[in-house]
Amino acid sequence: MTPILVAEGLTKRFGALTAVGDVSLDLRPGEVHALIGPNGAGKTTLMQLLSGLLLPDSGRILFESAEITRASPAARARAGLGRSFQITAVVAGFTALENAALAAQVTAGSSFRFWRAAARDMALTTAAMAALEEVGLAPRAGVRAGDLSHGERRLLELAMVLAARPRALILDEPMAGLGHAEGIALTGLLARLKTRLPLLLVEHDMQAVFALADRVSLLVEGRLVITDTPAAVRADAAARAAYLGEEA
Amino acid sequence: MSTPPLQRPSEHPTIAWTLFAALAAGGLITGDAYLASLLTKAMILALAAISLDLLIGRAGLVSFGHAAFLGLGAYTAGIAIEEGVEETLTILALTVAVSAGFAAITGAIALRTAGVYFIMITLAFGQMLFFAASALSQYGGDDGLTLWSTSTLLGTGVMQSDGGLFLVILAMLALGWLVAGRLAASRFGRVLAAAKEAEVRVETLGFDPFAYRLAAYVIAGVIAGVAGFLLAHEAEFVSPATMAWQRSGDLIIIVLIGGMGTRNGALIGALAFVGLEEGLARVLDEWRLVFGPLLILLVLFARGGLSSAIDAGLRRREAAA
Amino acid sequence: MSTTLLLIQLLNGVQLGVLLFLIAAGLTLVFGVMGFINLAHGVQYMVGAYLAVAGIALTGNFFAGVGIGLMGALALGLALEFLIFRHLYDRDHLDQVLATFGVILFLNEAAKAIWGPNPIAIDPPQMLQATIQLTETLRYPVYRLALIAVGLAVALGLYLAVNRTRVGMLVRAGSTHAPMVAALGVDIRRLFMVVFGFGAMLAGFAGALAAPIFSVEPNMGDDLLITAFVVIIIGGIGSIRGAFVAALIVGLLDTLGRSLVTDGLRLVLSPSAAAEVGPALAAMLVYVFMAAVLFFRPTGLFAAAR
Numbered sequence: 124m125t126p127i128l129v130a131e132g133l134t135k136r137f138g139a140l141t142a143v144g145d146v147s148l149d150l151r152p153g154e155v156h157a158l159i160g161p162n163g164a165g166k167t168t169l170m171q172l173l174s175g176l177l178l179p180d181s182g183r184i185l186f187e188s189a190e191i192t193r194a195s196p197a198a199r200a201r202a203g204l205g206r207s208f209q210i211t212a213v214v215a216g217f218t219a220l221e222n223a224a225l226a227a228q229v230t231a232g233s234s235f236r237f238w239r240a241a242a243r244d245m246a247l248t249t250a251a252m253a254a255l256e257e258v259g260l261a262p263r264a265g266v267r268a269g270d271l272s273h274g275e276r277r278l279l280e281l282a283m284v285l286a287a288r289p290r291a292l293i294l295d296e297p298m299a300g301l302g303h304a305e306g307i308a309l310t311g312l313l314a315r316l317k318t319r320l321p322l323l324l325v326e327h328d329m330q331a332v333f334a335l336a337d338r339v340s341l342l343v344e345g346r347l348v349i350t351d352t353p354a355a356v357r358a359d360a361a362a363r364a365a366y367l368g369e370e371a
Numbered sequence: 372m373s374t375p376p377l378q379r380p381s382e383h384p385t386i387a388w389t390l391f392a393a394l395a396a397g398g399l400i401t402g403d404a405y406l407a408s409l410l411t412k413a414m415i416l417a418l419a420a421i422s423l424d425l426l427i428g429r430a431g432l433v434s435f436g437h438a439a440f441l442g443l444g445a446y447t448a449g450i451a452i453e454e455g456v457e458e459t460l461t462i463l464a465l466t467v468a469v470s471a472g473f474a475a476i477t478g479a480i481a482l483r484t485a486g487v488y489f490i491m492i493t494l495a496f497g498q499m500l501f502f503a504a505s506a507l508s509q510y511g512g513d514d515g516l517t518l519w520s521t522s523t524l525l526g527t528g529v530m531q532s533d534g535g536l537f538l539v540i541l542a543m544l545a546l547g548w549l550v551a552g553r554l555a556a557s558r559f560g561r562v563l564a565a566a567k568e569a570e571v572r573v574e575t576l577g578f579d580p581f582a583y584r585l586a587a588y589v590i591a592g593v594i595a596g597v598a599g600f601l602l603a604h605e606a607e608f609v610s611p612a613t614m615a616w617q618r619s620g621d622l623i624i625i626v627l628i629g630g631m632g633t634r635n636g637a638l639i640g641a642l643a644f645v646g647l648e649e650g651l652a653r654v655l656d657e658w659r660l661v662f663g664p665l666l667i668l669l670v671l672f673a674r675g676g677l678s679s680a681i682d683a684g685l686r687r688r689e690a691a692a
Numbered sequence: 693m694s695t696t697l698l699l700i701q702l703l704n705g706v707q708l709g710v711l712l713f714l715i716a717a718g719l720t721l722v723f724g725v726m727g728f729i730n731l732a733h734g735v736q737y738m739v740g741a742y743l744a745v746a747g748i749a750l751t752g753n754f755f756a757g758v759g760i761g762l763m764g765a766l767a768l769g770l771a772l773e774f775l776i777f778r779h780l781y782d783r784d785h786l787d788q789v790l791a792t793f794g795v796i797l798f799l800n801e802a803a804k805a806i807w808g809p810n811p812i813a814i815d816p817p818q819m820l821q822a823t824i825q826l827t828e829t830l831r832y833p834v835y836r837l838a839l840i841a842v843g844l845a846v847a848l849g850l851y852l853a854v855n856r857t858r859v860g861m862l863v864r865a866g867s868t869h870a871p872m873v874a875a876l877g878v879d880i881r882r883l884f885m886v887v888f889g890f891g892a893m894l895a896g897f898a899g900a901l902a903a904p905i906f907s908v909e910p911n912m913g914d915d916l917l918i919t920a921f922v923v924i925i926i927g928g929i930g931s932i933r934g935a936f937v938a939a940l941i942v943g944l945l946d947t948l949g950r951s952l953v954t955d956g957l958r959l960v961l962s963p964s965a966a967a968e969v970g971p972a973l974a975a976m977l978v979y980v981f982m983a984a985v986l987f988f989r990p991t992g993l994f995a996a997a998r
Binding site: 427433435477480483484485486487488490491492494495496498499502503505506508512513616617620623624627631657659660662663664665666667669670671674 | 723729776779780783785786787789790791793794795796797798799800801802804805914918921922925929965968969972973975976979980982983986987990991992
């Protein structure tokens with residue numbers, strides 16, 4: 124099967140520090156590919172490279188076989204590569220529904236419409252409500268995002284990414300800061316999602332990683348150490364030594 | 372639970388329509404020429420402030436050169452009239468084209484910067500225009516240009532009669548108010564507002580903030596240009612002083628007094644500004660000695676402007692009832 | 693333009709640049725360290741000039757007068773910082789612009805109320821009233837040369853102070869990492885106050901020095917303030933070196949531009965029309981230059997890394 128997202132030999136240096144060194148990985152249809160590694164391993168930098176917030180020094184990125192290495196974040200998102208943030212990024216002054224509707228605007232026609240009230244735009248409201256429903260936030264649709272709980276904001280973030288109808292998702296630590304029950308609920312949600320769209324997941328929660336992932340890549344000091352099935356990675360001695368040891 | 376953004380009492384359209392009706396009554400029924408000229412000035416400032424609030428309040432772009440568009444509109448109208456163009460609609464079309472062009476070019480450069488650099492580059496473009504107008508020696512240079520006649524609307528004298536012009540200005544103000552309100556609530560307005568608050572999020576959703584901001588800058592420039600066009604007709608005089616940087620400061624003050632990013636704030640702010648200036652100047656020649664400190668106190672202690680004060684007042688009354 | 697005229701224009705340009713630098717130095721430090729836009733910086737210049745005039749009238753001594761202008765500007769700067777500005781450091785730029793705009797309105801009007809609307813002219817000190825023979829055909833006022841020398845000396849001193857002293861180090865660090873400096877146990881409020889007072893004093897000093905050259909009048913600081921802002925934007929906010937280079941560029945551009953543009957226009961316009969249009973077009977040059985700089989370097993020529 125042709126991978127939907129491919130990174131080839133990505134390298135990013137900050138001065139003398141090589142944050143990401145010659146990393147190649149791919150994301151295939153229908154899978155959850157988890158990216159793990161200790162703090163400072165370069166996971167976040169890699170995410171920024173893939174979503175276009177940083178540009179690589181060398182290497183290239185393909186999305187659905189088209190090169191997007193130097194495309195703007197907006198262009199990547201419009202092409203269908205969605206991304207969520209580690210630090211929740213929602214528009215605090217908008218209601219949950221307005222946030223999701225904003226995201227729905229990306230794929231529901233032009234946003235250069237100046238006259239009609241967006242609130243009365245049924246296409247947007249329908250798509251936004253569907254996304255809120257999917258993450259279980261529908262009852263909170265009318266609440267300002269700034270007044271939502273931390274867990275709810277994380278779900279809203281996910282709903283926004285979904286409302287834009289991506290064809291692949293990059294999720295940066297979706298479990299961060301969630302309570303135990305919330306984490307289990309989100310794991311279930313992501314498991315349902317992966318049948319529809321492939322997920323590239325950066326996550327610290329090993330339980331979630333091993334429950335969800337089809338493949339796991341371990342990043343250490345900017346280099347990719349191993350990419351394999353969760354069981355194989357767990358068994359890999361090098362991996363244990365480098366990272367999993369203290370948590371296994 | 373908090374209230375959704377558009378349900379603040381001060382945001383109710385009734386307030387605006389009441390103000391429009393009061394303006395019409397004050398300008399046309401009382402027959403007081405002095406009052407009418409004050410109200411006209413307030414209306415033109417309100418129209419310019421509405422457009423500036425689109426930038427400051429909705430898009431988060433603090434432009435410190437907005438009076439340039441007021442002056443650009445005034446000069447376009449003034450020069451067109453001086454050169455023998457008589458039809459109002461032709462001159463209006465010219466004004467729109469010139470303001471849009473200037474906004475598109477300067478906006479594309481200014482929006483490469485952000486924050487204080489944006490404030491300063493918009494100021495610089497304003498100064499550029501100010502000195503350019505001063506250099507127009509065939510149109511009065513520093514001293515400005517007196518218009519011996521103004522334009523004719525489809526062959527009628529509407530624009531030359533005091534009452535007709537007053538009504539035209541009032542209608543343009545109402546139209547500007549309506550357009551700004553619709554714009555803020557539209558898809559476009561949502562992207563703009565979201566980009567003000569969470570730029571990276573908006574970018575990674577797939578919007579290019581630059582394009583939306585540039586469009587807003589052009590729209591705001593055109594509305595302010597039209598305000599300048601009206602100003603030239605009302606004053607029958609155009610001069611570089613219209614686009615001095617202090618006038619841009621005045622427009623920001625109006626937006627702030629009224630309440631940023633609100634539907635009625637610019638209206639309320641402009642009326643309050645002209646009223647305050649006029650009232651203080653009657654009592655004291657050196658009225659700025661009072662106005663300056665008032666402004667400082669306003670910034671220090673009364674955030675949210677008059678709109679917030681009106682909200683608080685109306686809510687108290689509701690609670691008491 | 694003859695060589696003599698060119699030389700005069702060069703000297704005048706450097707002199708304007710030096711004055712601009714004295715104003716811009718405080719502005720760029722205040723903005724760099726505190727992130728504070730102070731539109732009222734221009735009235736410090738005006739206040740310095742007026743107090744110097746009053747001081748000279750009172751003491752009969754030019755230098756004592758300049759000293760009084762300098763101290764007065766310092767006192768006013770500290771008072772404004774204490775009463776108003778320190779409450780605005782955490783606010784957004786819009787609030788700062790408005791509040792300091794209010795200060796301008798008040799002080800300009802106050803100057804008009806106290807000293808009247810008409811320009812006041814004063815003479816340079818007796819010992820500097822001579823002119824000096826620079827070339828065979830060129831005599832240049834000693835006072836203006838002295839002003840250039842003083843300005844350059846201040847620039848050098850400031851450069852050394854910022855780069856070599858402990859306070860200078862804190863200022864540099866504070867302009868990029870204010871929280872870190874605070875974490876080092878430095879009283880950041882006091883640092884702010886020192887920087888602010890110092891900046892106000894330099895602007896007042898510029899006003900006092902300029903008093904014998906330009907006329908002293910209300911609003912005299914307004915246009916210079918905007919030019920000073922152009923200087924710090926071109927130079928890169930927070931950079932003393934940038935402010936110095938940009939001040940000289942802007943001073944020369946403005947002065948030389950005035951005669952060059954007018955000369956150029958004479959080729960296409962009548963002399964009187966050229967004389968009228970030239971200066972205004974030349975005044976535009978500075979802003980065109982700034983727009984061009986920002987187009988290629990959106991944070992100025994010597995942007996401090998932040």
